Amino acid sequence: MKTHAAVLWGRGEDWRIEEIDLDPPKSHEVLVKWAAAGLCHSDEHLRASDMGSAPPAEDAPPRPALFPMVGGHEGGGVVLEVGPDVDSVQPGDHVAASFFPICGRCKMCITGHSNLCDLGAATFAPGQISDGTARYHLGGQDLNVMAKLGTFAEHSVAHEASLVPVDPDVPLGVVALVSCGVTTGWGSAVYRAEVKPGDTVVVVGVGGVGINAVQGAKMVGARNIVAVDPVEFKQKAALDFGATHTAASMEEALPIVTELTRGQMADAVILVPSVMYGHLMSDALTLTGKGGTCVVTGVAPQQQTESSVNLFELAMYQKEIKGVVFGDANPRFDIPNLLALYKNGQLKLDELITRTYRLDQINQGYQDMLDGVNLRGVIAFD
Ligand SMILES: [Zn+2]
Ligand SMILES: [Zn+2]
Numbered sequence: 001m002k003t004h005a006a007v008l009w010g011r012g013e014d015w016r017i018e019e020i021d022l023d024p025p026k027s028h029e030v031l032v033k034w035a036a037a038g039l040c041h042s043d044e045h046l047r048a049s050d051m052g053s054a055p056p057a058e059d060a061p062p063r064p065a066l067f068p069m070v071g072g073h074e075g076g077g078v079v080l081e082v083g084p085d086v087d088s089v090q091p092g093d094h095v096a097a098s099f100f101p102i103c104g105r106c107k108m109c110i111t112g113h114s115n116l117c118d119l120g121a122a123t124f125a126p127g128q129i130s131d132g133t134a135r136y137h138l139g140g141q142d143l144n145v146m147a148k149l150g151t152f153a154e155h156s157v158a159h160e161a162s163l164v165p166v167d168p169d170v171p172l173g174v175v176a177l178v179s180c181g182v183t184t185g186w187g188s189a190v191y192r193a194e195v196k197p198g199d200t201v202v203v204v205g206v207g208g209v210g211i212n213a214v215q216g217a218k219m220v221g222a223r224n225i226v227a228v229d230p231v232e233f234k235q236k237a238a239l240d241f242g243a244t245h246t247a248a249s250m251e252e253a254l255p256i257v258t259e260l261t262r263g264q265m266a267d268a269v270i271l272v273p274s275v276m277y278g279h280l281m282s283d284a285l286t287l288t289g290k291g292g293t294c295v296v297t298g299v300a301p302q303q304q305t306e307s308s309v310n311l312f313e314l315a316m317y318q319k320e321i322k323g324v325v326f327g328d329a330n331p332r333f334d335i336p337n338l339l340a341l342y343k344n345g346q347l348k349l350d351e352l353i354t355r356t357y358r359l360d361q362i363n364q365g366y367q368d369m370l371d372g373v374n375l376r377g378v379i380a381f382d
Pocket of ligand 2: 106108109110114117118119
């Protein structure tokens with residue numbers, strides 16, 4: 001079939017809307033019609049070349065091409081058709097995209113960390129999960145697909161391991177957000193930082209992901225939640241989502257946290273800047289108290305290998321530094337669970353969607369994200 005997709009032809013280029021050829025679903029594959037796709041920073045990381053592997057050295061052996069690639073990994077849609085052997089969904093089901101496919105059998109899956117499923121290793125590699133061949137083509141050329149999903153398209157053919165069935169009563173725009181950004185932020189606070197009632201928490205960067213770390217911290221009973229962001233509109237929004245204090249920078253947060261905790265400092269610091277850099281660790285660990293946890297959620301350029309950490313204080317104050325991906329959440333449990341909390345009025349999701357765009361407005365949507373005018377932009381399909 002023919003469908004329209006936003007395709008990235010190379011690093012630093014604009015998204016281009018193309019009419020592409022999509023093959024029917026093969027074994028364990030599902031044809032999905034997307035209703036909404038979230039403009040997550042990860043696709044921009046890929047475009048800006050700080051994710052999805054560094055540009056190859058000139059003498060490096062050839063490797064499978066990352067580009068051209070259909071973008072998008074946050075999505076909410078409806079199953080149109082299923083291929084042979086599919087047993088988890090049927091036509092008409094509403095589904096969320098799962099950035100990481102879930103095999104349900106590997107060590108990480110069966111020990112409750114399916115965000116680290118072995119299938120995730122090939123997230124940026126071309127070809128389908130099922131047999132490594134391409135379902136997406138343009139003018140005879142195979143197209144790669146972001147995270148095996150490609151939600152910046154009217155239709156996708158995805159493996160059932162990448163799709164999570166959801167409650168059909170929940171709006172699909174909201175489903176799209178929970179498929180990545182919301183769960184990543186919420187889980188960073190609840191699961192990875194293990195925020196407890198009475199804790200003091202600092203969230204650095206309160207965009208579409210960080211603001212959900214604020215929500216998560218509030219939900220589990222944090223006493224003080226300091227939202228740090230240079231953008232005033234995001235600081236104000238953070239107060240609506242449960243923050244108790246705001247600051248424009250970690251430097252500005254220092255006296256606030258010192259006073260709130262009488263110098264004990266924060267139980268948890270969660271780093272969700274738009275791009276993570278090593279030098280941010282120094283201020284973050286100054287804000288982290290004895291026995292406290294510093295969680296790194298933000299994505300750093302892949303070449304970033306140095307960071308400023310006072311190793312004496314790390315040991316003597318018994319601080320922890322933890323990386324996290326997808327909030328250490330399990331997509332098949334946490335996506336439906338967060339949507340149920342939303343339905344119950346316990347999680348704010350509608351308020352996250354600042355603007356919606358048509359597919360052909362995607363470059364504007366990403367520019368708005370970089371300009372800091374959106375909590376989250378969403379592409380709405382017809
Ligand atoms: Zn994402
Ligand atoms: Zn697995």
